[in-house]
Amino acid sequence: MSGYFITFEGGEGSGKSTILKSAEQKLADSGFDVLTTREPGGIEIAEKIREIILNPEHTAMDARTEALLYAAARRQHLTEKVLPALSEGKIVLCDRFVDSSLAYQGFARKLGIEEVFAVNKFAIQDLMPDKTLLFDIEPIKGLNRIAANKDRERNRLDMENIQFHEDVYEAYQLLVAKFPNRIKVINADQSFEDVESEAVNYIDTILKNR
Numbered sequence: 001m002s003g004y005f006i007t008f009e010g011g012e013g014s015g016k017s018t019i020l021k022s023a024e025q026k027l028a029d030s031g032f033d034v035l036t037t038r039e040p041g042g043i044e045i046a047e048k049i050r051e052i053i054l055n056p057e058h059t060a061m062d063a064r065t066e067a068l069l070y071a072a073a074r075r076q077h078l079t080e081k082v083l084p085a086l087s088e089g090k091i092v093l094c095d096r097f098v099d100s101s102l103a104y105q106g107f108a109r110k111l112g113i114e115e116v117f118a119v120n121k122f123a124i125q126d127l128m129p130d131k132t133l134l135f136d137i138e139p140i141k142g143l144n145r146i147a148a149n150k151d152r153e154r155n156r157l158d159m160e161n162i163q164f165h166e167d168v169y170e171a172y173q174l175l176v177a178k179f180p181n182r183i184k185v186i187n188a189d190q191s192f193e194d195v196e197s198e199a200v201n202y203i204d205t206i207l208k209n210r
Contacts, residue, residue, distance in 0.1 A: 003086030004210060005127075006203060007097040010135035011168050012157060013142030013149075014188045017095050019135065019199050024093060026200050032207060035085045038095035040073035043080045049073040054155035061156075067105040067116050074098070075123040083127075091207065097129055099175055099183075104157070107171030108164050128182070131206055133199055134172055135188035139165035142188075 008016040017038070024036045040050040052058065053069050074097070085092050098120045106116035143165060146152055176183050186199050 002089040003092060004131075004207060005082065005086060005092050005094070005129045007094045007099065007129040007132045008135065009096060009099045009103075009132055009172065009183075010188060011137065011139055011142050011165055011172070013145035014135035014137050015145070015192070015195060016133070016135040016188075018192070019196055020093050020095050022196050023200050023203060027091060027093075027203065027207075030204065033088075033090045034093060035081075035090045036093045036095075037077070037081055039077060039097055039100065040070055042077045042082075042094075045080075046073040046077040049076075054157065056156050056159060058156060059159075063105060063109040063111055066109070067101060067111055067119060070101050070105065071119050071123040074101075074120065078124060078127065094129075097132070098124060099132060099134075099172070102175060103168050103171035107174065108167040113171070113174070130182075130210075131203075132179070132183045133202070134176060134183050134185050135195070135199075136172070136185050137188040139169050 008020050010016045020036055024034050027034045039046070040053055041047045049069055049072060053061070053066060053073075082092055082094065098117070101116050101120055102113050105111050106113035139162060143158075143162070146158060176185060184202055186195060186202070188195055190198075
């Protein structure tokens with residue numbers, strides 16, 4: 001497989017989605033063949049699953065159901081979009097991947113990181129990202145950003161209490177320790193320009209040195 005798979009992770013309001021769009025353009029301008037996508041979603045079937053998972057009305061959803069739906073969306077997205085792009089040699093930038101499930105369902109929902117990882121290994125057939133950028137910002141600051149952004153999609157996760165988001169933040173720190181060679185921490189608590197520069201420069205360096 002000649003492509004390169006880079007995922008963007010972080011809590012709510014970390015700015016990763018905005019930076020991903022900017023990184024796509026800058027990398028394309030540098031001559032890289034880039035595909036951007038997101039999870040859950042990216043293709044029709046996974047987008048329909050996304051609507052189910054994130055619908056604010058679905059407050060009765062069981063945590064295991066949620067984890068399984070994410071894994072199902074991930075599998076379809078992987079086989080239909082990510083793997084073909086990688087086989088064509090593209091640089092794939094994905095907004096969230098398996099680490100989100102480990103943090104949100106595994107740790108914050110208290111299903112167990114290893115238990116949720118086992119479910120996802122079945123879904124991804126052990127395909128992990130080449131590199132992951134973790135956009136690090138304190139949960140309360142990220143949530144304040146969301147509150148100030150009237151154009152942002154509101155979803156069921158935004159309804160969780162602050163402790164849930166604190167747990168997600170803690171989980172990501174655990175994942176950095178678990179996968180130190182894969183996960184690069186980006187300081188998201190700075191200006192957009194500085195976050196963008198840090199992220200894009202890192203990606204540009206790893207792509208040129210791979």
